[in-house]
Amino acid sequence: MSRVLRVAAAQMGPNQRADDREAILARMIALLEQAARGGARLAVFPELAFTTFFPRWPLEEAELRAYYEQRMPNPAVQPFFDRARALGVGFYVGYAEVTGSGRRFNSSLIVGPDGEALLKYRKVHLPGSQEVREGQRFQQLEKRYFEYGDLGFPVARGPEAWHRPVLGMLICNDRRWPEGWRCLGLQGVELVCIGYNSAAYDPNGGEGESAELRTFHSTMAVQANAYFNSTWAVSVAKAGVEDGSGLIGGSCIVSPNGIVVAQAKSLGDEVILADCDLDAGLHGRAPGKMFDLGLHRRPEMYRRIVEQAGIEAPP
Amino acid sequence: MSRVLRVAAAQMGPNQRADDREAILARMIALLEQAARGGARLAVFPELAFTTFFPRWPLEEAELRAYYEQRMPNPAVQPFFDRARALGVGFYVGYAEVTGSGRRFNSSLIVGPDGEALLKYRKVHLPGSQEVREGQRFQQLEKRYFEYGDLGFPVARGPEAWHRPVLGMLICNDRRWPEGWRCLGLQGVELVCIGYNSAAYDPNGGEGESAELRTFHSTMAVQANAYFNSTWAVSVAKAGVEDGSGLIGGSCIVSPNGIVVAQAKSLGDEVILADCDLDAGLHGRAPGKMFDLGLHRRPEMYRRIVEQAGIEAPP
Numbered sequence: 001m002s003r004v005l006r007v008a009a010a011q012m013g014p015n016q017r018a019d020d021r022e023a024i025l026a027r028m029i030a031l032l033e034q035a036a037r038g039g040a041r042l043a044v045f046p047e048l049a050f051t052t053f054f055p056r057w058p059l060e061e062a063e064l065r066a067y068y069e070q071r072m073p074n075p076a077v078q079p080f081f082d083r084a085r086a087l088g089v090g091f092y093v094g095y096a097e098v099t100g101s102g103r104r105f106n107s108s109l110i111v112g113p114d115g116e117a118l119l120k121y122r123k124v125h126l127p128g129s130q131e132v133r134e135g136q137r138f139q140q141l142e143k144r145y146f147e148y149g150d151l152g153f154p155v156a157r158g159p160e161a162w163h164r165p166v167l168g169m170l171i172c173n174d175r176r177w178p179e180g181w182r183c184l185g186l187q188g189v190e191l192v193c194i195g196y197n198s199a200a201y202d203p204n205g206g207e208g209e210s211a212e213l214r215t216f217h218s219t220m221a222v223q224a225n226a227y228f229n230s231t232w233a234v235s236v237a238k239a240g241v242e243d244g245s246g247l248i249g250g251s252c253i254v255s256p257n258g259i260v261v262a263q264a265k266s267l268g269d270e271v272i273l274a275d276c277d278l279d280a281g282l283h284g285r286a287p288g289k290m291f292d293l294g295l296h297r298r299p300e301m302y303r304r305i306v307e308q309a310g311i312e313a314p315p
Numbered sequence: 316m317s318r319v320l321r322v323a324a325a326q327m328g329p330n331q332r333a334d335d336r337e338a339i340l341a342r343m344i345a346l347l348e349q350a351a352r353g354g355a356r357l358a359v360f361p362e363l364a365f366t367t368f369f370p371r372w373p374l375e376e377a378e379l380r381a382y383y384e385q386r387m388p389n390p391a392v393q394p395f396f397d398r399a400r401a402l403g404v405g406f407y408v409g410y411a412e413v414t415g416s417g418r419r420f421n422s423s424l425i426v427g428p429d430g431e432a433l434l435k436y437r438k439v440h441l442p443g444s445q446e447v448r449e450g451q452r453f454q455q456l457e458k459r460y461f462e463y464g465d466l467g468f469p470v471a472r473g474p475e476a477w478h479r480p481v482l483g484m485l486i487c488n489d490r491r492w493p494e495g496w497r498c499l500g501l502q503g504v505e506l507v508c509i510g511y512n513s514a515a516y517d518p519n520g521g522e523g524e525s526a527e528l529r530t531f532h533s534t535m536a537v538q539a540n541a542y543f544n545s546t547w548a549v550s551v552a553k554a555g556v557e558d559g560s561g562l563i564g565g566s567c568i569v570s571p572n573g574i575v576v577a578q579a580k581s582l583g584d585e586v587i588l589a590d591c592d593l594d595a596g597l598h599g600r601a602p603g604k605m606f607d608l609g610l611h612r613r614p615e616m617y618r619r620i621v622e623q624a625g626i627e628a629p630p
Contacts, residue, residue, distance in 0.1 A: 124613050127605060152616055157629050166628055176605070178493035178543055179617045186619050188628030213572065217542060220573055224539030227532060228493055257528065258535055285626070290442060290491070294625020298439050301467055302494045302621050304501050310609020311600065313481055313503030314472050 003163035003278040005191070008035035008043040009234050010091075011251040013268035014242030017052045021076050024050055027269055029083045034271045036087040041113060041162055043084075043271075046238035047094035047106070047123075047172045047195035050077060053238065054096075055141040056203075056245055058132045064145065068098035072109055072117065085115035090162070092193035092234075094171055096146075097122070106146045108169050108195060112159050119156040122149030123171040124180060138203040138245050153183035158191075165190040165278045168231075172196035175235060176221045178228065179305065185229030186293065190278045194222065194235040200246030215250040219260060227258030230284035230291050232276045240267040256281035318478035318593040322506070323350035323358040324549050325406075326566040328583035329557030332367045336391050339365055342584055344398045349586045351402040356428060356477055358399075358586075361553035362409035362421070362438075362487045362510035365392060368553065369411075370456040371518075371560055373447045379460065383413035387424055387432070400430035405477070407508035407549075409486055411461075412437070421461045423484050423510060427474050434471040437464030438486040439495060453518040453560050468498035473506075480505040480593045483546075487511035490550060491536045493543065494620065500544030501608065505593045509537065509550040515561030530565040534575060542573030545599035545606050547591045555582040571596035 010031040015024050028045065035043040048054075054067045072095065073081040084091050090113045097107035106123035126148055128140030155168045168184035168191070175181075175194050184192060198218055200211040218235070226233040232255060239249035251264040253274040262272040284291040325346040330339050343360065350358040363369075369382045387410065388396040399406050405428045412422035421438040441463055443455030470483045483499035483506070490496075490509050499507060513533055515526035533550070541548040547570060554564035566579040568589040577587040599606040 124616050125611055127611065129603065148613055149616075153619075155629060173605070173611075176543060177612070178497065178540075179612070179620060182493065183617060183619045186623055186626055188626040217573065220535065220539050220542065224535050225493075227535065228491060258532065288444065290488075292625075296440055296442065296488075297492070297494070297624045298463055299621045299624050301439050301464075302498065304468075304498045305494060306614045306617050306621050308501055309612045309614050310607070311501055311503045314470060 005042065005162050005165060005276050005278060006040045007191070007234055007253065007274060007276055008038060008040035009236045009251040009253055009262070009264065009272045010035055010043045010045050011236055011249060011264045011270045011272070012046050012049060012238045014238065014240040014247065015052045017243050019052070021050065025077070025080050028080050031269055031271055032080070032084055032087060032089055032091070036089045038271060038273045040089060040273055042090045042092070044193045044234040044236045045091060045093040045195060046236050047108070047197050048096060049093050049195065049238065050095055052243055053197040053247070055128060055145050056138045056243065058139055058141065068096045068104060070098055081111065081115060084111065088113045092169065092195065094195040104146050105149060106142060106171055108171055110167055110169065110193060113161055114159070118158060119154060119167060119169065120151065121154060121169040121171065122151050123174060124149040124153070125174045125177050127173045136204045153180050155184060155187040155189055163278055168192045170194045172198065175218070175225070178225055181225040181229050185231065189229065189231045190281055191276065192226070192231055192233040194233065196235065197238045198248050200248045203245045211246065211248055215248045218248060218250055219252055222252065222254050223258040223260065226254045226256060228291070230256045230281035232256060232278070232281070237264070256284055320477050320480060320506070320591050320593060321354045321356055322549055322568060322589060322591055323353060323355035324551045324566045324568055324577070324579065324587045325350055325358045325360050326551055326564060326579045326585045326587070327361050327364060327553045329553065329555040329562065330367045332558050334367070336365065340392070340395050343395050346584055346586055347395070347399055347402060347404055347406070351404045353586060353588045355404060355588055357405045357407070359508045359549040359551045360406060360408040360510060361551050362423070362512050363411060364408050364510065364553065365410055367558055368512040368562070370443060370460050371453045371558065373454055373456065383411045383419060385413055396426065396430060399426065403428045407484065407510065409510040419461050420464060421457060421486055423486055425482055425484065425508060428476055429474070433473060434469060434482060434484065435466065436469060436484040436486065437466050438489060439464040439468070440489045440492050442488045451519045468495050470499060470502040470504050478593055483507045485509045487513065490533070490540070493540055496540035496544050500546065504544065504546045505596055506591060507541070507546055507548040509548065511550065512553045513563050515563045518560045526561065526563055530563045533563060533565055534567055537567065537569050538573040538575065541569045541571060543606070545571045545596035547571060547593070547596070552579070571599055
């Protein structure tokens with residue numbers, strides 16, 4: 001039987017710091033409805049989808065606290081969860097999580113078409129700095145506002161209605177680290193969902209990387225890692241000028257061959273769709289094939305990957 | 316002081332099984348001379364550069380034995396080594412190695428401009444099968460004819476004349492395995508040399524991958540891994556129709572930004588050149604930057620990479 005799942009990438013334009021939650025939820029619900037009309041069974045939303053990308057600001061605790069969700073769902077996101085269940089569309093969404101004991105994570109969730117949570121993930125590769133960098137117009141304070149994810153790189157099977165794909169998640173900067181992808185690949189992942197907020201340029205001047213180069217990097221990272229791990233990937237931006245800071249778009253759906261089969265054209269709210277044949281990855285990873293991991297990998301040669309974090313260069 | 320090294324990718328057209336060593340060496344020497352005229356200080360040659368890609372054939376021991384080099388250099392390659400030293404051009408070259416005790420490896424060597432060997436590598440990711448596959452016009456018998464490389468992923472610094480770059484090597488299929496690249500990246504590699512022989516299509520029919528798709532994969536794998544590890548890479552084909560089996564071209568020189576700065580246009584003997592600013596990688600890996608490995612990697616989350624070889628999927 002054919003295992004074709006229609007997925008949507010629900011790219012979002014910017015969430016301004018001044019936007020209220022209701023306005024953001026209304027846009028997200030409109031994207032859900034558009035995805036449903038297009039026949040999608042799973043819609044992938046960005047990282048920190050319910051808020052502005054607040055790690056760009058040094059914040060007082062009172063404002064900061066308001067950006068975190070104490071549980072999922074909760075009254076401030078319930079209309080989005082309700083509408084998704086009514087439409088029979090599942091989703092991936094990124095959000096700022098605070099636990100009962102006050103621990104904070106940059107997290108994501110996959111929810112099935114019945115409204116039940118299928119899988120949760122906490123971002124492992126937090127970029128930026130812990131300390132506020134003086135004299136900069138914008139910060140990148142993820143290391144200050146979040147703990148490193150402590151759940152590893154978990155996978156779960158989706159429901160029968162989705163043909164039971166092995167689902168995995170990454171968040172933003174994770175997509176540039178092949179280690180995370182490989183941990184998913186080693187669990188037979190068939191569809192990786194990714195949300196991101198990625199600066200379109202250095203808002204503090206200096207590095208000289210264009211938005212085009214950064215979009216190229218974003219897309220290439222997903223293409224190559226999807227190919228190496230014989231998996232589909234859906235990589236979704238919050239895009240446009242958010243609180244004066246530019247974010248790249250380029251949301252894309254990528255096949256296990258590393259081919260971009262759909263890509264967003266705007267920097268705003270935009271739904272793109274693709275039919276993902278979940279058995280397409282078998283071509284690469286089947287017994288005896290190029291990416292038959294068990295046949296070709298040599299783990300005893302890779303110990304450096306887990307035995308050191310940073311570079312140890314020869315003298 | 317600027318650390319710019321001009322490198323050449325010395326793509327080779329096919330070596331037919333009937334070609335004698337002298338004819339192959341003459342072509343390789345012509346490529347060396349062209350690289351030297353172009354100002355290159357280092358020329359990268361393909362995998363198994365001195366012979367046909369013999370793992371495509373089930374061979375009797377008498378013929379097979381003739382494809383391996385007992386030491387490097389030896390009389391059958393000496394004119395190539397001599398000419399390189401006379402030109403002051405170093406090189407990477409792939410060859411079939413047999414040790415004194417009869418062990419066989421798919422190996423490569425980097426030789427400095429003074430003719431001294433700088434670094435040796437033995438291919439870790441051997442594709443193909445150990446057993447002859449019945450009914451196939453062409454085999455892929457690397458797992459039969461070679462042992463898995465036992466040297467890990469070593470690096471060495473090049474000479475002062477090259478601005479002392481940290482050099483690493485991969486061979487062919489290795490370029491598709493991010494584990495090997497990361498082991499080099501963790502040693503501060505600045506220039507990765509790669510030779511390959513990659514089928515342009517399935518010569519036995521079946522898979523339906525075009526030469527264009529395979530060339531795309533070959534190039535993308537190098538681009539993405541160069542970017543992830545903030546390193547230059549020179550990836551060089553033996554190309555064209557060799558003994559009736561098509562090989563892709565697409566030899567390329569790739570920057571630490573993952574940009575192809577030079578790419579071969581033919582499927583024959585062809586030299587391409589690029590000036591590699593060895594400090595360009597610092598942009599990515601410098602303290603606090605996106606690819607500051609020590610700051611951002613979480614090795615405790617990657618244990619699966621060394622603790623299992625193949626896929627363990629959820630039920």
